[in-house]
Amino acid sequence: MPSTHTTTAIDADDLRKRYGSEVALDGVSLSISTGTVYGFLGPNGAGKTTTMRLLTGLARPSSGTVRVCGVDVSDRRALAPHVGYLPETPPLYEEFSAREQLEYVADLRDLPADVAEARIERYLTEFELGEDADKRIEAYSKGMKQKTAFVQSVIHDPDVLFLDEPTSGLDPRAARRIRESILAFADSGTTVFLSTHILPVVEAVADEVGVLYEGRLVAEGAPEAVTSRAETGESGSLEDAFLAVTSGESEVAGAGETGGGSEGV
Numbered sequence: 001m002p003s004t005h006t007t008t009a010i011d012a013d014d015l016r017k018r019y020g021s022e023v024a025l026d027g028v029s030l031s032i033s034t035g036t037v038y039g040f041l042g043p044n045g046a047g048k049t050t051t052m053r054l055l056t057g058l059a060r061p062s063s064g065t066v067r068v069c070g071v072d073v074s075d076r077r078a079l080a081p082h083v084g085y086l087p088e089t090p091p092l093y094e095e096f097s098a099r100e101q102l103e104y105v106a107d108l109r110d111l112p113a114d115v116a117e118a119r120i121e122r123y124l125t126e127f128e129l130g131e132d133a134d135k136r137i138e139a140y141s142k143g144m145k146q147k148t149a150f151v152q153s154v155i156h157d158p159d160v161l162f163l164d165e166p167t168s169g170l171d172p173r174a175a176r177r178i179r180e181s182i183l184a185f186a187d188s189g190t191t192v193f194l195s196t197h198i199l200p201v202v203e204a205v206a207d208e209v210g211v212l213y214e215g216r217l218v219a220e221g222a223p224e225a226v227t228s229r230a231e232t233g234e235s236g237s238l239e240d241a242f243l244a245v246t247s248g249e250s251e252v253a254g255a256g257e258t259g260g261g262s263e264g265v
Ligand SMILES: Nc1ncnc2c1ncn2[C@@H]1O[C@H](COP(=O)(O)OP(=O)(O)OP(=O)(O)O)[C@@H](O)[C@H]1O
Pocket: 019, 022, 023, 024, 042, 043, 044, 045, 046, 047, 048, 049, 050, 051
């Protein structure tokens, strides 16, 4: 039996993914400790969504292995209780209400009815969805849909949470609600793998960042370390570092451990 008591929550070794002749991922290794909030950055087309799909077992790598909480992700049944995934376009049944959607997912997750009911009520209140909880999702704003989708991804209290652009397009209040929730989950020991283009969000919540560029991890470490390694000058923001390591021409010094296929950092 695979051990679920591991201090490495996400362990990916030399992941490669091809689509025909297109190389989407070119040797990515990750070792992310339990309880880390990992900010996963990269320009459009770098391979972030592909990586998340491999890490959650939704797609198979061309080569390489992934274990999450000690479980080989090809074992979807064993993996399911450990992982929550909020994709960029979340699956919601528009004809359901938020309450029905959450009850449905809780049932799929085999949560006992009383646990499900208590969690759903708590989250609906926390995410300010209570008043609209019985309206159809098709009538919801983008923020309400996103909050419903976020709750559905955490309803089973996963050990590792994968979030793809969770605050994109949200107003400041809804975005803050989700940011605060990410921090609360991290405080309680949940590992969070957060892919986003919104660098201030990463700066606000991430313990560690990884920058993907053309299918390779080109920088990795604490946000301050990545920023200083990128030699971004006095302003030294994460945005400067991001632009430096994804320009295709930077010579960024001393990346430390960036996994297989890394270069130039
Ligand atoms: N199903 C697919 N079939 C063919 N090519 C694909 C497929 N999925 C992704 N790709 C290609 O793989 C590369 C990486 O795509 P991916 O969606 O992972 O990037 P991304 O970093 O998530 O981009 P974005 O920030 O724009 O969402 C791109 O060149 C893309 O065209």
